Every structure is written in structure tokens, then in C-alpha cells.
Amino acid sequence: MxxxxxxxGQSLTxxxxxxxxxxxxxxxxxxxxxxxxxxAMDIADGNGHWPVFFESFLITFTVGSLxxxxxxxxxxxxxxxxxxxxLTTGLWAMxxxxxxLPFIMGATQADFTDAYFxxxxxxxxxxxxxxxxxxxxxxGLNLWRGILQWLGGIGIIVVAMxxxxxxxxxxxxxxxSEAFETMGKILPKASAIAGQISVIYVGLTVAxxxxxxxxxxxxxxxxxxALTTMSTGGFSTSDxxxxxxxxxxxxxxxxxxxxxxxxxxxxxxxxxxxRIALFRDTQVHGFIGTIAVLVVxxxxxxxxxxxxxxxxxxxxxxxxxxxxxSGTGYASVDYMQWGAFLITMFFFIGLxxxxxxxxxxxxxxFRYQILLISIKAQIKRIHSPHGVFSLRYDGNKLDExxxxxxxxxxxxxxxxxxxxxxxxxxxxxxxxxxxxGAATAxxxxxxxxxxxxxxxxxxxxxxxTAKWVLIIGMLCGRLELMVVYAMLTVRFWRG
Amino acid sequence: MxxxxxxxGQSLTxxxxxxxxxxxxxxxxxxxxxxxxxxAMDIADGNGHWPVFFESFLITFTVGSLxxxxxxxxxxxxxxxxxxxxLTTGLWAMxxxxxxLPFIMGATQADFTDAYFxxxxxxxxxxxxxxxxxxxxxxGLNLWRGILQWLGGIGIIVVAMxxxxxxxxxxxxxxxSEAFETMGKILPKASAIAGQISVIYVGLTVAxxxxxxxxxxxxxxxxxxALTTMSTGGFSTSDxxxxxxxxxxxxxxxxxxxxxxxxxxxxxxxxxxxRIALFRDTQVHGFIGTIAVLVVxxxxxxxxxxxxxxxxxxxxxxxxxxxxxSGTGYASVDYMQWGAFLITMFFFIGLxxxxxxxxxxxxxxFRYQILLISIKAQIKRIHSPHGVFSLRYDGNKLDExxxxxxxxxxxxxxxxxxxxxxxxxxxxxxxxxxxxGAATAxxxxxxxxxxxxxxxxxxxxxxxTAKWVLIIGMLCGRLELMVVYAMLTVRFWRG
Ligand SMILES: [K+]
Ligand SMILES: [K+]
Numbered sequence: 005m006x007x008x009x010x011x012x013g014q015s016l017t018x019x020x021x022x023x024x025x026x027x028x029x030x031x032x033x034x035x036x037x038x039x040x041x042x043x044a045m046d047i048a049d050g051n052g053h054w055p056v057f058f059e060s061f062l063i064t065f066t067v068g069s070l071x072x073x074x075x076x077x078x079x080x081x082x083x084x085x086x087x088x089x090x091l092t093t094g095l096w097a098m099x100x101x102x103x104x105l106p107f108i109m110g111a112t113q114a115d116f117t118d119a120y121f122x123x124x125x126x127x128x129x130x131x132x133x134x135x136x137x138x139x140x141x142x143x144g145l146n147l148w149r150g151i152l153q154w155l156g157g158i159g160i161i162v163v164a165m166x167x168x169x170x171x172x173x174x175x176x177x178x179x180x181s182e183a184f185e186t187m188g189k190i191l192p193k194a195s196a197i198a199g200q201i202s203v204i205y206v207g208l209t210v211a212x213x214x215x216x217x218x219x220x221x222x223x224x225x226x227x228x229x230a231l232t233t234m235s236t237g238g239f240s241t242s243d244x245x246x247x248x249x250x251x252x253x254x255x256x257x258x259x260x261x262x263x264x265x266x267x268x269x270x271x272x273x274x275x276x277x278x279r280i281a282l283f284r285d286t287q288v289h290g291f292i293g294t295i296a297v298l299v300v301x302x303x304x305x306x307x308x309x310x311x312x313x314x315x316x317x318x319x320x321x322x323x324x325x326x327x328x329x330s331g332t333g334y335a336s337v338d339y340m341q342w343g344a345f346l347i348t349m350f351f352f353i354g355l356x357x358x359x360x361x362x363x364x365x366x367x368x369x370f371r372y373q374i375l376l377i378s379i380k381a382q383i384k385r386i387h388s389p390h391g392v393f394s395l396r397y398d399g400n401k402l403d404e405x406x407x408x409x410x411x412x413x414x415x416x417x418x419x420x421x422x423x424x425x426x427x428x429x430x431x432x433x434x435x436x437x438x439x440x441g442a443a444t445a446x447x448x449x450x451x452x453x454x455x456x457x458x459x460x461x462x463x464x465x466x467x468x469t470a471k472w473v474l475i476i477g478m479l480c481g482r483l484e485l486m487v488v489y490a491m492l493t494v495r496f497w498r499g
Numbered sequence: 500m501x502x503x504x505x506x507x508g509q510s511l512t513x514x515x516x517x518x519x520x521x522x523x524x525x526x527x528x529x530x531x532x533x534x535x536x537x538x539a540m541d542i543a544d545g546n547g548h549w550p551v552f553f554e555s556f557l558i559t560f561t562v563g564s565l566x567x568x569x570x571x572x573x574x575x576x577x578x579x580x581x582x583x584x585x586l587t588t589g590l591w592a593m594x595x596x597x598x599x600l601p602f603i604m605g606a607t608q609a610d611f612t613d614a615y616f617x618x619x620x621x622x623x624x625x626x627x628x629x630x631x632x633x634x635x636x637x638x639g640l641n642l643w644r645g646i647l648q649w650l651g652g653i654g655i656i657v658v659a660m661x662x663x664x665x666x667x668x669x670x671x672x673x674x675x676s677e678a679f680e681t682m683g684k685i686l687p688k689a690s691a692i693a694g695q696i697s698v699i700y701v702g703l704t705v706a707x708x709x710x711x712x713x714x715x716x717x718x719x720x721x722x723x724x725a726l727t728t729m730s731t732g733g734f735s736t737s738d739x740x741x742x743x744x745x746x747x748x749x750x751x752x753x754x755x756x757x758x759x760x761x762x763x764x765x766x767x768x769x770x771x772x773x774r775i776a777l778f779r780d781t782q783v784h785g786f787i788g789t790i791a792v793l794v795v796x797x798x799x800x801x802x803x804x805x806x807x808x809x810x811x812x813x814x815x816x817x818x819x820x821x822x823x824x825s826g827t828g829y830a831s832v833d834y835m836q837w838g839a840f841l842i843t844m845f846f847f848i849g850l851x852x853x854x855x856x857x858x859x860x861x862x863x864x865f866r867y868q869i870l871l872i873s874i875k876a877q878i879k880r881i882h883s884p885h886g887v888f889s890l891r892y893d894g895n896k897l898d899e900x901x902x903x904x905x906x907x908x909x910x911x912x913x914x915x916x917x918x919x920x921x922x923x924x925x926x927x928x929x930x931x932x933x934x935x936g937a938a939t940a941x942x943x944x945x946x947x948x949x950x951x952x953x954x955x956x957x958x959x960x961x962x963x964t965a966k967w968v969l970i971i972g973m974l975c976g977r978l979e980l981m982v983v984y985a986m987l988t989v990r991f992w993r994g
Contacts, residue, residue, distance in 0.1 A: 172880070305925075348924035348933050352917040375910050382907060383985055385667070385900075404899055405880075411906035412877060415870050418913050422847040429843035430800075435931060435948065438843050453930065486877075493878055 019497075022078020024091045028098055029072030035102055036065030038151055042106070045224075046144035053111060053142040060105035067102070085171065086496070092167050092487050095159070096479055100124040103152050110145050117468045124475045125463075126152030128482035129160065129363055131238030131333040131450030132457070132474070134464040139242035143224055149239045150231035157235025157363040158198070158205050160482060161268050164361045165201070166194045173486035175371060175410035176360065204271045209234045212260040219253045233260045236363045238333035238450040245459070246323070246334040254323040254336055265291065265330035265358030286398040287359040290369045291329075298325050298353060302346060309343055324350070330358045331365045333450020335459035347453060351440060354449045355417075365448035365481060367417055374402065374410045416485045420446055424477050431470040441470070445477030446485075514992075517573020519586045523593055524567030530597055531560030533646055537601070540719075541639035548606060548637040555600035562597070580666065581991070587662050587982050590654070591974055595619040598647050606637050612963045619970045620958075621647030623977035624655065624858055626733030626828040626945030627952070627969070629959040634737035638719055644734045645726035652730025652858040653693070653700050655977060656763050659856045660696070661689045668981035670866060670905035671855065699766045704729045707755040714748045728755045731858045733828035733945040740954070741818070741829040749818040749831055760786065760825035760853030781893040782854040785864045786824075793820050793848060797841060804838055819845070825853045826860045828945020830954035842948060846935060849944045850912075860943035860976060862912055869897065869905045904981075911980045915941055919972050926965040936965070940972030941980075 043057035083091065100123035107119035114122065118134045125132045126149055138146060168176035213230035217223065225241055229249075232239045242248060246257060266288055273281035282288055302321035306312055312320075320337055327334045328350050339350060356372065358364025377395050395402040424442035433441065433456075440452035451459045456466070463471065480488045490496055538552035578586065595618035602614035609617065613629045620627045621644055633641060663671035708725035712718065720736055724744075727734045737743060741752060761783055768776035777783055797816035801807055807815075815832055822829045823845055834845060851867065853859025872890050890897040919937035928936065928951075935947035946954045951961070958966065975983045985991055 344927065344929045344933060345921070345924040348930055349921050351930070352921060355917070375907070378903060379907050379911070382904065382981075383988055383991070407903065408873060408906070409877065411903070411910065412870070412874050414913070415906065415909050416874070418909070422850070426840070426844050426847060429840040432839065434839045435843055435846070438839060439934075490878055496878070 019086055019090070020078055021090075022075040023080050023083055024087055024094055025071055025075035026079040027091055028094055029068050029070070029075060031095065032068030032099065032102055033065050033072060034068070035099055035155065036061050036063075036068055038155065039064060039106070039148070041151060042144035042148040045147050046142055049143055051142050051144075053144055056106050056110040057144060057148070059109060060102070063105060064102040088167055088170060089487060089491055089496070092163060092171075092483060093479070093491060096124075096127060096482060099155075100127045100152075103127060103148075106145060106148050111142050112145065117471050118464070121463065121471045121475055122149070123152060124478050125450075126237065126239065127156035127159070128448050128478040129153050129156045129235045129237040129331070129365070130445065130448040130478045130482075131232070132444065132452075132463045132478075133239065134462060134466075134471070136243055136462050136464055138240065139244075146228055146239075146241045147224070150228040150237075153235040153237025153239055154209070154231040156482075157237060157264070158201060160363055160365075161201050161205070161361065162194055162198045163483070165197050165269060168484060168487070171487060171490075172405070173409060173490070174413035174484040175374065175406050176484065177406060177409065200272050200275070201268055204268060204275065205234065208260065208263055212256075215256045215260070216253065219256055221249065221253065225249075229257070230260075232334075233257055233332065234264045234363070236261060236264045236330045236332040236358070236365075238327070238331075240334060243462070246327075246336045250336060251319075254319050257334065258322050258326045261326045261330045261332050261334075262292070262295070264332075265362045265364035267359045267361040269361050285359075286373060287370045290373050291359055294356065294369070295322075295325060295329060298329075298349075302349070305345055306342070325353060328353050328449060329356055331447060331449045333444075335451060338458070338460040340453065340455075340458045340460065351443065351453060354443060354447050357447065367414060367447075370397070371410050371414060373397065374407065375414065377402065378407055378411070413485065416489070417446065420477075420480065420485060424473060427473045428470050431467050431473065433466070433470055441466075441474060442477060445474045446481035448478060448481050514581055514585070515573055516585075517570040518575055518578055519582055519589055520566050520570035521574040522586055523589055524563050524565070524570060526590065527563030527594065527597055528560050528567060529563070530594055530650070531556050531558075531563055533650065534559060534601070534643070536646060537639035537643040540642050541637055544638055546637050546639075548639055551601050551605040552639060552643070554604060555597070558600060559597040583662055583665060584982060584986055584991070587658060587666075587978060588974070588986060591619075591622060591977060594650075595622045595647075598622060598643075601640060601643050605640050607640065612966050613959070616958065616966045616970055617644070618647060619973050620945075621732065621734065622651035622654070623943050623973040624648050624651045624730045624732040624826070624860070625940065625943040625973045625977075626727070627939065627947075627958045627973075628734065629957060629961075629966070631738055631957050631959055633735065641723055641734075641736045642719070645723040645732075648730040648732025648734055649704070649726040651977075652732060652759070653696060655858055655860075656696050656700070656856065657689055657693045658978070660692050660764060663979060663982070666982060666985075667900070668904065668985070669908035669979040670869065670901050671979065672901060672904065695767050695770070696763055699763060699770065700729065703755065703758055707751075710751045710755070711748065714751055716744065716748070720744075724752070725755075727829075728752055728827065729759045729858070731756060731759045731825045731827040731853070731860075733822070733826075735829060738957070741822075741831045745831060746814075749814050752829065753817050753821045756821045756825045756827050756829075757787070757790070759827075760857045760859035762854045762856040764856050780854075781868060782865045785868050786854055789851065789864070790817075790821060790824060793824075793844070797844070800840055801837070820848060823848045823944060824851055824859075826942060826944045828939075830946060833953070833955040835948065835950075835953045835955065846938065846948060849938060849942050852942065862909060862942075865892075866905050866909060868892065869902065870909065872897065873902055873906070908980065911984070912941065915972075915975065915980060919968060922968045923965050926962050926968065928961070928965055936961075936969060937972060940969045941976035943973060943976050 039057045039061040043054050046054040100120055103123035103126060104119035107114040107122050112135055121134050209230050212233050213226045216226035216229055228241050240246060267285060270282040270285055299321045302325060303317040306317040306321060307314060323336050324339055339346060355367055357366025357368040360368050360370050374397055377397060381395055421442050424446060425438045428438035428441050436454040437456050440454060441457055444450060444452045455461060457463055534552045534556040538549050541549040541552060595615055598618035598621060599614035602609040602617050607630055616629050704725050707728050708721045711721035711724055723736050735741060762780060765777040765780055794816045797820060798812040801812040801816060802809060818831050819834055834841060850862055852861025852863040855863050855865050869892055872892060876890055916937050919941060920933045923933035923936050931949040932947060932951050935949060936952055939945060939947045950956060952958055
């Protein structure tokens with residue numbers, strides 16, 4: 005981090021982009037390789053669509069490999085903070101560019117905006133779709149949508165566990181010392197964590213797929229839905245989303261969506277012998293507890309509105325609340341028909357989110373817990389104005405730095421929802437579509453509210469400008485806002 | 500503050516309610532006396548409605564005087580923190596109870612809920628009304644509505660300058676040392692400040708009234724509107740609100756609404772010889788600057804939507820933006836017709852607010868400025884992780900305590916909007932009415948969005964439960980949330 009010592013007032017520091025290019029190139033090449041999976045499926049289906057993936061693979065793999073090779077002489081194990089910021093944002097901006105190729109060349113015949121929107125929505129695990137008639141697409145293309153989300157999901161876990169704590173944004177520095185503190189340079193650390201996480205992520209995905217199979221999904225649907233469940237992505241294979249899989253499968257999906265929204269570091273610890281790591285985590289208690297309360301409330305209200313059996317009320321409440329809170333965004337029913345109370349509640353539930361270090365997004369449980377601790381301390385202070393209170397979270401001391409970051413994140417999130425809403429309204433969208441569109445993009449949930457982008461609609465009818473605003477929103481939201489915003493300041497580039 | 504030393508774990512401390520009852524009783528009696536003003540007007544009008552105010556006066560003055568007398572032996576100059584909290588909330592809960600009497604007994608024939616809603620909306624300077632056909636009410640009743648807001652306005656300035664800094668809530672402690680630090684015990688301090696503020700408040704109100712008179716309003720309208728302009732209350736004398744006074748009067752109203760939303764401590768300093776106090780205040784710069792930018796944006800958009808003359812576009816933009824940002828809530832046009840962009844923008848403008856220590860409400864400019872300062876410091880820290888940065892606002896050092904309070908306020912405000920929205924939706928209101936109703940109540944603005952409570956509607960059609968939710972919202976919002984919320988904790992009562 006030698007650049008950091010350059011005195012202020014000097015001209016822009018020359019940033020070495022080669023280590024960044026090296027990593028991005030490498031991952032683009034890997035993305036290219038994964039295109040061989042839907043290629044194989046379209047060949048097996050004999051639907052004649054496989055050349056789409058072959059061409060996409062050729063372009064992606066070639067560009068990725070060449071970029072990586074060209075930058076290889078600059079590759080190193082450590083990165084400056086500046087480089088880490090640029091790498092993180094660069095990854096999520098560049099990968100969807102290549103992920104979009106099959107949508108442009110394939111059966112969807114999408115223009116660049118739609119294709120990039122869909123790929124960004126995939127890799128950020130948002131799950132908003134611009135396409136309708138999903139059930140009529142070649143199966144390879146739906147599989148590709150699932151793969152994009154699955155890759156985005158594991159990517160974000162690694163970023164949340166390695167990069168964000170280093171960048172000290174949004175209170176994520178609190179998770180720095182956990183489990184991996186002595187691993188050294190950032191890139192080897194990232195690879196090591198990615199390795200351990202992969203075992204768990206793949207394991208859970210396979211388990212989820214098998215569960216879906218046993219409960220009666222065909223292998224194709226079981227695979228795509230396992231990919232989009234474990235990434236809390238929420239892409240589905242038909243316009244009816246999860247609505248075609250009612251009953252026991254909703255319970256199964258709820259279970260795995262919850263599993264995907266829990267802190268993955270705890271799974272790693274369990275794998276390493278600490279059997280109760282997950283069950284002693286404060287975030288986990290908060291997350292499960294909140295779901296339990298909300299499901300009870302929602303089920304009671306549903307029983308008042310509809311002549312449902314209680315089991316159906318509980319099941320639909322559980323599934324939809326878990327889906328929104330984990331940020332998955334599957335819909336099993338059109339909850340726009342559930343009445344204003346549940347719609348309003350769902351809007352705000354989306355702003356809660358899952359646990360840090362999972363594939364879930366939004367404000368996240370731990371931030372609310374920390375805010376609550378801080379507020380309790382302030383009430384204490386009313387009685388003892390000069391008392392000194394040491395705040396603790398999950399057994400660790402909460403320092404001022406974390407507190408300030410958590411609060412700023414919350415402010416940033418709220419103000420961003422405001423700014424993105426106004427921007428969307430400026431493109432001509434109505435109030436509900438603008439507001440819920442901004443929220444669903446920034447929280448990476450998927451569906452919005454209203455007739456256009458609600459659970460029964462899709463994002464296709466929006467104008468291109470609105471789609472670009474949402475693309476930026478999804479990117480900012482996925483990278484905890486601060487990662488992108490910090491790069492917008494002059495100071496950042498001054499070094 | 501001797502009670503504070505009682506060890507925790509003991510049973511409830513006995514709180515001495517007599518000093519609280521003494522002050523509340525005194526102010527209830529004063530409220531009773533002010534009822535003689537509309538009484539005089541209804542006598543002069545010869546409309547036969549004066550007995551309403553006479554009976555209200557008798558009840559209010561008697562109850563107030565007796566309460567005050569009964570508690571006189573407990574009166575003292577100092578209050579414990581507990582007592583200050585209870586007094587502040589108690590005042591705003593009790594005074595509207597008596598302020599409501601003329602609505603119950605008078606021409607409006609309101610039930611208790613409606614009458615208390617209207618009085619609370621008045622004394623919190625919110626300005627949401629449950630009545631329609633305002634132009635057909637006896638003039639004394641509309642004058643009474645104006646007086647309620649005017650009293651609420653000066654009341655809140657005193658609370659913001661004396662009580663809130665002592666209670667250390669919402670970052671208001673920052674304003675503690677300004678101007679009045681050496682004045683001693685809280686109640687004499689409050690009286691002294693009220694005295695100085697009254698001179699300015701009365702002076703500005705008279706100036707406003709004269710301006711309206713000169714520009715062509717009749718004395719009755721000029722008086723009522725001056726009362727509701729300077730309190731940023733926004734009650735009007737007809738359902739068309741300020742729509743009947745177009746042209747130069749909109750500029751005049753904008754000028755005085757801005758004047759009412761500036762920090763009154765600066766006026767006091769100017770009166771005491773510091774001529775430039777107002778113009779060097781960081782909050783004032785932020786407030787005026789924000790208005791200027793928003794007016795330009797809004798005028799440009801209006802010129803694109805309507806075939807307006809540019810002067811009309813600027814005037815309507817200025818008036819409506821100042822009206823929303825200062826929290827006055829007059830409407831000169833039905834801006835629900837202005838298109839989604841401006842509607843969405845107006846919703847979020849309402850969440851900005853005026854300056855601290857004025858009659859304006861909502862989040863307030865200084866909190867956004869402090870958040871911005873904090874966020875800049877965090878970006879600095881990205882480059883120098885171990886640097887120590889001393890944050891300054893308006894020339895003073897910002898300590899961690901203020902920062903934490905400001906951030907908590909913001910979080911509280913946002914979460915409150917969520918909780919109140921869900922509560923309103925639970926009573927059966929639609930999404931827009933619930934969300935904008937919660938926001939307009941908590942920010943004490945007045946009108947909401949949508950067909951029911953938008954600028955062209957009123958709050959009369961809402962169900963009683965929703966009205967009570969809004970009543971609580973107005974009260975919490977006016978008292979900077981924390982004052983009321985702190986009282987909801989067990990710890991508060993434990994002493
Ligand atoms: K999602
Ligand atoms: K108002």
C-alpha cells in the first residue's frame with residue numbers, strides 16, 4: 005500500500021491496472037468455460053441452439069484468456085486498497101458483459117440493454133427479468149440464467165468474506181478477524197476461502213436439487229431452481245415463477261433459501277469441527293426469529309382475508325416471506341392480490357434482508373441488531389450522561405468505527421432508494437413502480453410492486469433509461485453501495 | 500437529578516408529577532385564554548357561534564388553573580431528566596385535548612377522534628385536516644385552527660432550543676452551548692427564551708400579515724394565513740388551500756415560510772447586535788441552496804410538461820417546494836397532476852425538512868450535513884486507515900455522541916415510516932396512502948399523496964384507527980421521535 009503515502013495535492017497516482025486485468029481476465033475465461041454446460045444441454049435437447057453458446061464461449065474464453073495473459077507480468081498476491089475497490093466493482097461490471105452474449109445471440113434476440121440487464125440481474129442475484137415466455141425458451145438459456153446467479157452467489161460470498169472486511173465498508177470490518185485472519189495476502193486468501201466455501205455451496209446446491217427431484221421436479225427444473233435457490237437469485241423457468249410448484253416443494257425451497265441466507269463462515273466452522281457455530285450466531289437468531297414472527301402475523305391476516313386452510317396460509321406466508329427476506333424473489337402467488345397490509349409489509353420486509361457473508365443482500369440483520377444496541381446505549385445515556393458504555397455484538401466489542409460504518413450504510417441505503425426512485429420517476433415511471441423498482445434493485449430482491457414490475461409482471465416494458473438506472477442500482481446494491489460510491493470521489497483517484 | 504443515582508434493580512422510582520402538572524396546568528389555562536380571540540371574532544361576525552368558545556374557555560381555563568393550583572406546592576425551577584421527558588410529551592398530548600373542544604361543540608360537530616386529530620394536527624403544526632368545506636365554517640373556528648398552529652409553532656421552537664438539547668436526543672445537544680448556555684435552571688431558561696423568541700415570532704407574524712394585506716388579502720385571511728405561515732403549519736381557510744391566492748402572494752408566502760424554517764437562535768443573535776449571524780449559519784446555506792437547486796430542476800420539468808410561462812413555472816415550483824420542504828404543506832395547485840417525477844421528488848423533499856430550532860420538522864438539513872461530513876471522513880479513512888480525523892460542523896467540533904444521535908435519529912425516522920406505514924395498511928389503507936400518510940404525519944408536513952389524502956383531498960374519509968395511528972405519528976414526529984420512544988422503555992421508568 006505504498007501509494008497511500010503519496011502526499012495529497014499531487015496529480016493522480018498512476019494505478020497499476022495489470023493485477024486487476026489479470027484476475028478479471030481469468031474469471032472471464034472461467035465464465036466462458038461454464039458456457040459449455042448449457043451448450044451440452046442444448047445439444048442433448050437437439051433444439052439446434054447450441055451454436056449460440058459455442059460462439060459465446062469462443063468470444064468469452066478468448067478475450068478472458070488474452071486479457072489475463074497480457075496482464076500476467078503485473079500479477080501479484082497483494083493489492084492496494086485502490087486496486088481492490090476497482091477489482092471488485094470491475095468484476096461485477098465486466099462479467100455480465102460476457103454473460104449477456106447468449107441473450108443477444110440466442111432465442112431471446114435481446115438488444116444490448118436487455119441482455120446486460122438480464123445478466124447483471126443474474127450475477128448480482130437480483131432476479132428481475134426482462135423476458136416473458138420463459139417456459140418457451142430453449143432449456144440451455146434458462147440453465148444459463150441459473151448458472152449466472154449461482155456464480156454471482158458464490159462470488160458475493162467470497163467478496164463479503166474477503167474484500168469487504170478489508171475495504172472497511174458498511175460495518176463489514178467487524179467480520180474481518182473471524183476464521184481467516186492469519187491467511188495473509190488478499191488474493192491467496194480469496195482463493196483459499198473460495199475453495200472451502202465451494203465445498204459447502206456445491207454440497208448445499210446438490211442437496212437442494214435432490215430434494216426438489218424427490219418431491220417431483222424433473223431434473224432440468226430441479227437443477228435450475230437449485231442454482232437459483234442457493235444463490236437467493238430467484239430466476240425461474242416459467243413466467244409463473246415458483247407458482248407451478250406448490251405444496252411440499254414450497255417448504256423445501258423455504259428451507260434452502262434460509263440456508264442460503266445464513267452466514268457461510270459458520271458452515272466452514274462446522275465443517276472444521278465446531279458443530280454448534282451456526283446455532284450460536286446472533287445474526288442467525290435474529291434472522292430466524294424475525295421470520296417466525298412475520299410468518300405468524302402474515303398467516304393470521306391471510307386467514308382473515310381468504311377462506312384458506314391454515315396449512316395453506318402458513319405455507320404461503322412462510323414461502324413468500326422467506327423469499328422476500330432472503331432476497332430470492334420467487335413468487336408462488338401474486339401477492340399484489342393479498343391486500344394493502346401484506347403488500348406494504350412485504351415492501352419493508354425486503355429492506356431487512358438476510359445475514360452478512362451469505363448470498364442474501366439488502367440492509368441485513370446484523371445492521372439492525374447493531375443499530376438496536378446503539379440505540380439502547382443512547383437510552384442508557386439519558387440516565388447516566390457521563391457513563392461510558394462498552395457495546396458488544398456477538399461477544400465482540402463494537403468499536404466506533406464499525407458503528408459509524410453501519411449507520412452510514414443505513415443512511416446511504418435510504419438516500420439511495422430516494423435518489424434512484426426520483427431518477428426512475430424522471431424516466432416516466434409511476435410512483436409505485438419507481439419506488440419499488442429502486443428498492444428491489446438496490447436490495448437485489450427481484451420483483452417490485454404494482455402492475456408492471458410486480459410479482460405477476462416483468463421488467464421488459466420499462467424504457468431503456470429506466471433499465472440502465474436499475475442496472476446501476478443492482479450493481480451498487482450488490483457491492484454494499486460504498487464500494488461503488490467511494491470510486492466516485494476525486495479523493496479516491498488522487499491516491 | 501438526584502434520582503439518577505438510585506441503583507438499578509430497585510423498584511420504580513416515585514416520580515414527582517407535581518412540577519409537570521404545574522407547568523401543563525399553567526399552559527392549559529393560557530390556551531383557555533387564547534380562546535377569547537376567536538370568541539371575539541364570532542361575536543363581531545354576529546354568527547351566533549361565540550358560545551362554543553365561551554364554554555370551551557370556561558372548561559379549559561378552569562381545569563388548567565385548578566391543576567396548576569393543585570400542583571403549585573410541587574413547583575420548582577429545576578426538573579429531572581425524567582420529568583423533562585414527561586413534561587414535553589405530556590404538553591403535546593394534553594393541550595390538543597382542550598384545543599379540540601371547539602371542534603366537538605362547534606359547527607364542525609366532530610366526534611372525539613376527529614376533533615383530537617385536528618387539534619393535534621394543529622399543535623404539531625402538521626396541518627392535515629379532517630374537515631372539508633372549510634370556507635363554510637364560522638370564521639372563529641378557522642381562526643382557532645390558525646391559533647393552534649401558531650401556539651404549537653412557538654412551543655416547538657422553545658422545546659427545540661431548551662428541552663431537546665438537555666435531553667440529548669437526535670443530535671440536538673449540538674445546539675446546547677449556543678447563545679443560552681449560562682442561563683441556569685431549565686424552566687426559567689425556557690421562560691427567558693420564550694420571551695426573546697416571542698418578540699421575533701410576533702414581529703415576523705405581523706410583518707407577514709401586513710404583507711398579505713398589502714397584496715390584497717382581507718384582514719381575516721391575512722391573519723389566519725400569517726399564523727399558519729409562520730408556524731409552517733399550513734392550515735388554510737378553504738379547501739382550495741393557497742390555491743385562491745395566486746401570483747405575488749405566492750412569493751410573499753415563500754419568503755415567510757423560509758423565514759419560519761430558519762434557526763430562530765440566529766434571529767435572537769441578530770437582535771442582540773450580531774447582524775450577520777443568520778447569513779453565516781451552515782444550516783441556512785444548506786437550506787437555501789437546496790431550495791434553489793430543486794426549484795430550478797422543478798421549473799425546467801414543469802416547462803416541459805405544461806405550456807407555462809417561465810414565471811409561472813418558477814413561481815409554482817418555488818411555492819410548492821418551499822411549502823413541502825419547510826413542512827408547511829400549503830398547496831397552490833394539485834401537484835398530483837404534475838407527473839410521476841415531481842410527485843416522487845416531492846415525496847422525498849418532504850423528508851429533507853428545514854433548520855433545527857425553527858418551526859419546521861422532518862429530518863432537517865443539519866442532520867444531512869452531518870451525515871455528509873461523517874461519510875467524507877469514512878472515505879478519507881479508506882486511504883489512511885489509522886488516521887484520526889477531527890470532524891467539524893459550523894465551526895464546532897463534532898463529537899461521537901452527536902454523530903451517533905444524528906445517525907440514530909435518521910434510522911429511527913426511516914424505521915418509523917416503515918412501521919407506521921404497515922400499521923396504516925393494516926387498517927385497510929392502500930399502499931400510497933399508507934406510505935405517504937406515515938411520512939407526512941411523522942414529518943409534520945400535512946398533505947400526503949394519492950386521491951384520498953393528496954393535496955386535493957383531506958383526512959376525513961380515513962377510518963378511526965388510521966386517524967389514531969396518524970395522531971401518534973404526528974406527536975412522535977414533532978418531538979423528534981426519541982423523546983416519546985425513550986418513555987416506552989422499562990429503563991426510563993426504573994429511574
Ligand atoms: K433475488
Ligand atoms: K405543516
